[in-house]
Amino acid sequence: MTDILWTAIFVQMMMGAFDTFYHHEGTERLAWRPSQHMELRLHGVRNLAYAVMFAMLGWSEPQGLWAAGLIALMAGELLITLWDFVEEDRTRHLPGTERVTHTLLTLNYGVILALLIPWLFEGASAPTALKPAFHGPMSWLCAIAAIGVIISGLRDLAAAARCKRLVDTEAASLAAVLTARKSVLVTGGTGFVGRRLVDALVSAGHEVIVLTRNRKAAQGALGPVRIVTSLDEISDDARIDAVVNLAGEPISDSPWTRDKRIRIVRSRLDVTREVLRLIARLDRKPEVLVSGSAIGWYGLRGDQPLTESNLGTPCFSRRICVSWERAAKRAEAMGVRTVLLRTGLVLDRHGGMLARLLAPFEFGLGGRFGDGRHWMSWIHRDDLVRLIAHAIAEPGLSGPVNGTAPGPVTNRHFVRALGKVLHRPALVPIPGWPLRLVLGGFAEELLLSGQRVYPDAAMRSGFVFHYATIEEALCKIVGNDPAPHGVAARSANHRQLAGV
Structure with a gap:
């Protein structure tokens, strides 16, 4: 894996963290919006997929079926992202900063795929094995990122399940005295x-x-x-x-x-x-x-x-x-x-x-x-x-x-x-x-x-x-x-x- 690829992965980590904390938890407060229950589910599944990717890339060299599985997982993440785009446009108005961030995340993910998929295809032709590997500070960053997206993913899935309990009182009843x-x-x-x-x-x-x-x-x-x-x-x-x-x-x-x-x-x-x-x-x-x-x-x-x-x-x-x-x-x-x-x-x-x-x-x-x-x-x-x-x-x-x-x-x-x-x-x-x-x-x-x-x-x-x-x-x-x-x-x- 090249320095350019690790740089792209690091940038993806940082932009994802910014999007989660600033937009999803901060300005948009998605976890407390019942209308976003499907978006929360998509985020939860995608974050757990990212956790697997970060852990495998940071601490191993996947070969054979492991490499093929990682390719399938990354392709699935791309489909989830496209579904998420449709869901966001259907259910809420995204602020400008969030639209820009999502665009940059998608473009950067494309760079990661372009650099990583050939390496994974080469590994897929080898006998199935998950060879341990250590990439210095990036391995530790991948571990921290994996833990972070696991927590975020589970939180999003729990918030999606809670949405059905977040029921507002019927608006008309508030003015019933008139x-x-x-x-x-x-x-x-x-x-x-x-x-x-x-x-x-x-x-x-x-x-x-x-x-x-x-x-x-x-x-x-x-x-x-x-x-x-x-x-x-x-x-x-x-x-x-x-x-x-x-x-x-x-x-x-x-x-x-x-x-x-x-x-x-x-x-x-x-x-x-x-x-x-x-x-x-x-x-x-x-x-x-x-x-x-x-x-x-x-x-x-x-x-x-x-x-x-x-x-x-x-x-x-x-x-x-x-x-x-x-x-x-x-x-x-x-x-x-x-x-x-x-x-x-x-x-x-x-x-x-x-x-x-x-x-x-x-x-x-x-x-x-x-x-x-x-x-x-x-x-x-x-x-x-x-x-x-x-x-x-x-x-x-x-x-x-x-x-x-x-x-x-x-x-x-x-x-x-x-x-x-x-x-x-x-x-x-x-x-x-x-x-x-x-x-x-x-x-x-x-x-x-x-x-x-x-x-x-x-x-x-x-x-x-x-x-x-x-x-x-x-x-x-x-x-x-x-x-x-x-x-x-x-x-x-x-x-x-x-x-x-």
């Missing part, structure tokens, strides 16, 4: 919460208008909705029964540089002002504006239990929320009932912080942030969508409404619960000082501090959480659905409310 047909304008409809809200409203038979800056992306992600890139496209005589304003620069996807802080605040205020201008010129005003906010409004309050009646302490998160709420409240002067939805940590496997934690926790690398004593006020994404529908339907609900479940938990409790539902230890803590050093205020306010918030207004208005405890929510998210919703959730709600 019995009369509504026309709803949603800003931020392509976001993590907005997509699920739009799906729920459309599935329940409501008319939905989505404001987005990227019409093409929205058309691919959303169902039968009207898409506008500017609210100026909506005529003065349009009927809009409710506005849900969720648009804004993501707050937790990158460190808070000066430019990032400006974008976070400005994006929210600009869209809210556009919504207010639309409301002002509509012949028939909407019945309600549900405007996004966050529990960062309360500032950093340690262990203090907080409801909508509490005041806040200064920090950047509070500054965002105060400005956002102040702008939205101007709708009240136009006779529009206004709900200020102070959302906590939204949990689901489809996005948000939890989606980024699932892979490291599943590999046993999860643990608390800092000392783990800070509070995490959370809500299952489906409960948040139901709460938004409830806010639209309930005429007596206005002002601040905490979008959090009635069971806030400490970070220690959260990581233990997540480790338990994944059947993994959660013993790898992330110290606070490197997070503060690298991420600054982002880490201090979002990762190492929190608020102990209770949904007083929502519960007093009659809203019942389907996921009142962190254990219920996480079990549903990872496919270990516990007892049905209903009496247990309702009693948990009341127990938590009694403790506020």
Whole structure:
């Protein structure tokens, strides 16, 4: 085997590792997408085939039937790759970097075949034997690669088997409280919460208008909705029964540089002002504006239990929320009932912080942030969508409404619960000082501090959480659905409310 061939094999190892960790486990999170069950099976089988190839090439010189078998295995891998290409194009939109990586992997594999097959054909003519061989550092790299793809292959096959348990609640049921047909304008409809809200409203038979800056992306992600890139496209005589304003620069996807802080605040205020201008010129005003906010409004309050009646302490998160709420409240002067939805940590496997934690926790690398004593006020994404529908339907609900479940938990409790539902230890803590050093205020306010918030207004208005405890929510998210919703959730709600 030549140096050129070993170089091609090494490049294949590195590109494959990058594709697995960056795309499959990172940006795409394939293991938690039920739609990719066939792709996961193909990846699992292909990785196990690679394990055999790496082990044989690194530590032996196959001859006779062993060489013929390796040729057949490599040909089979090529067929699996072609099948995988078809499956990927059929079931998901690949990001540009993944398409480029897959193309390079295929071209490089062609180089490996062109260099290796003649050598294997020559070996196939010899008597059958698997002669031991050692190729220096490449033998050890092949051993490491074989172990890695075995682990990855078994993980993919297990994830494919789990897909049948990852069943989302029927979207229409989340908007069941809206019995009369509504026309709803949603800003931020392509976001993590907005997509699920739009799906729920459309599935329940409501008319939905989505404001987005990227019409093409929205058309691919959303169902039968009207898409506008500017609210100026909506005529003065349009009927809009409710506005849900969720648009804004993501707050937790990158460190808070000066430019990032400006974008976070400005994006929210600009869209809210556009919504207010639309409301002002509509012949028939909407019945309600549900405007996004966050529990960062309360500032950093340690262990203090907080409801909508509490005041806040200064920090950047509070500054965002105060400005956002102040702008939205101007709708009240136009006779529009206004709900200020102070959302906590939204949990689901489809996005948000939890989606980024699932892979490291599943590999046993999860643990608390800092000392783990800070509070995490959370809500299952489906409960948040139901709460938004409830806010639209309930005429007596206005002002601040905490979008959090009635069971806030400490970070220690959260990581233990997540480790338990994944059947993994959660013993790898992330110290606070490197997070503060690298991420600054982002880490201090979002990762190492929190608020102990209770949904007083929502519960007093009659809203019942389907996921009142962190254990219920996480079990549903990872496919270990516990007892049905209903009496247990309702009693948990009341127990938590009694403790506020």
